[in-house]
Amino acid sequence: MFTLSRKKGACLAGILLLSGAAVAEDTVPVVTPAVTAETSPAVVEKPAPAVVAEPAPAKLEKPESDKAAVPAPAVTETPAPLTTLPTSAATATPAVKEEPKAPVKPEFSLNSEEQKRAYASGVAMARYIEDQIQQQKALHITLDKNIMLAGIADTFNKQVKMSDQDIHATLTAFDEQVKVLTKAEADKKSAADKAFLADFSKQDGVKKSKQGLLYLVKNKGQGEALKDTDTVEVSYQGKLVDGTIVDGPQVDNANQIFRVANMPPVLRDSVKLIRKGGEIQVVIPPSTVENADNKGPNVVVIYTISVVDVNKAR
Structure with missing residues (x-):
């Protein structure tokens, strides 16, 4: 009978497991009774007997009393695996790619x-x-x-x-x-x-000033004629024929206070034609008023001017 010691048997089992060896279902395993330290004499290794091709003997089952008497061997000294299998590329954890950071805008100050x-x-x-x-x-x-x-x-x-x-x-x-x-x-x-x-020139009441401006007094107003020393509160707006606003107070729908003598020429000459509460429309034809380049504007500008209040000089 070929017998292995407990350590040699455990080593052989480990090698078979690592090498992937398996026993076919139709092969009858050789039952080797486990030998414990209490019942086994000194073990003498003998050469393995020649294997003769004979019908496999029927597997004999031990009676229940024998099974209970002989406990299953417990492997207490399992050797470490001989080799460590490499992790496949499919299961390897991919390296985490860092997302590019947004460029930091340079800071600056306005101290110099x-x-x-x-x-x-x-x-x-x-x-x-x-x-x-x-x-x-x-x-x-x-x-x-x-x-x-x-x-x-x-x-x-x-x-x-x-x-x-x-x-x-x-x-x-x-x-x-x-x-x-x-x-x-x-x-x-x-x-x-x-x-x-x-x-516009065909409308009733339209007149032409010495400067060549066309004007229409829509409401004369009341009170005395304005003088250069008076202070007036006026509402005015200048726009093109297409409706584009080109002149007026800085704040929408706001009135502006002027001393008559200090008003722009177009406004000054216009308010002198009306009184407090009056309204006038003035049309400036192209090339009527010269600018800094001594060239007149090449578009028509339409002013609507109202005198809201008058503070007479004393």
Whole structure:
């Protein structure tokens, strides 16, 4: 009978488990009674007998009394596995990729004159861009503000995405388009101005001043004629034929107090034609009033002026 000691049996069982060896279902296992330290004499290892191909003997079951007498062997000294199998790539935990952090905006202050100049220059540039966008919007030209800002940033970072030749060609063609559209818009406004002047001059009560202004007194008002020394509270507004407001108090629907002598010429000459509570409409034709460049305005401006109150000088 081939017998293994407890330690050798445990080692062999561990090796078989690691190597994946298995016994087929139709193979009858060889039952080797476990030997305990109390019942086994000294163990002498003998060579394994030759295996003869004979029908497998029927498995004999021990009576219940024997099973109870011989407890199942307990493996108390199981050796550590001989090798450690590597973890497969499918089950390995992937490395956590860190999300890129948002760039921190640089902080600045306006404590020095240099910082104030830089900031003021940026504000002036932004306002210029806003004006250009509004002017071109009136010509039905739409410029994307974000792309314009990208062009500025790319220029500062020396990452311009267009060649100088392409930039020059694009801006030249753009300027020509703006000129054509501007002229067409100016001609349209000029025609509208001429039509308005023709209609206004035909209204009853319309007169022409020495300066060439057309005016219509809608309400004469009451009281004495105004003098340069009087202080007046007036409501006024200047607008174009298309309704665009071009002049008036800084606060909407607010009145303004003037000393008559210090009023702008158009307002001064107009209020002297009415009294307290009066209202007058004044139309300024193109080239009637000169500006700083000695050139008259090229559009019609319509003023509506009311004298709300008068404080006579004493």
